[in-house]
Amino acid sequence: MNSKTTYSIxxxxKHFDxxxxxxxxxxxxxLIAPERQGQSRIYHAKDKVRLKLILRGKRLGFSLAEIRKLFELYDTNPNSAAQLEIMLQLTQSKRAVLEQQLNDIQMLMNELDEVEIRCQEELNEIKRGLL
Incomplete structure (x- = not known):
């Protein structure tokens, strides 16, 4: 898919796995709107770009509704400051959620470390008692 202008589904x-x-x-x-020729869908460069953005958005944790809202803003005004402001709000929100999840994971890791240490100490005591 180099300089090709249309693509099949x-x-x-295959390209995006x-x-x-x-x-x-x-x-x-x-979210995408391919051209129809009978039963076939014909995808253009715009559809390919949108699919790439959808997949990136999903990877970053955006909902399809959030992605749709960004597309709608872009379709209304491609150079929209509103689009950029909403994107900033969404990224800040996602970052806050991820930071909280990271903190929660770190707390769980610390608790697991403590449990592991206690279990290892008790196991060592039991083994010493058996010797």
């Missing part, structure tokens, strides 16, 4: 699925069913789902959610 199979080509996009997703299923054709996933791509059809994004279409049902009005």
């Amino acid at each position: 199979g080509e996009l699925a 997703v299923t054709a069913r996933s791509i059809r789902f994004y279409e049902e959610q009005h």
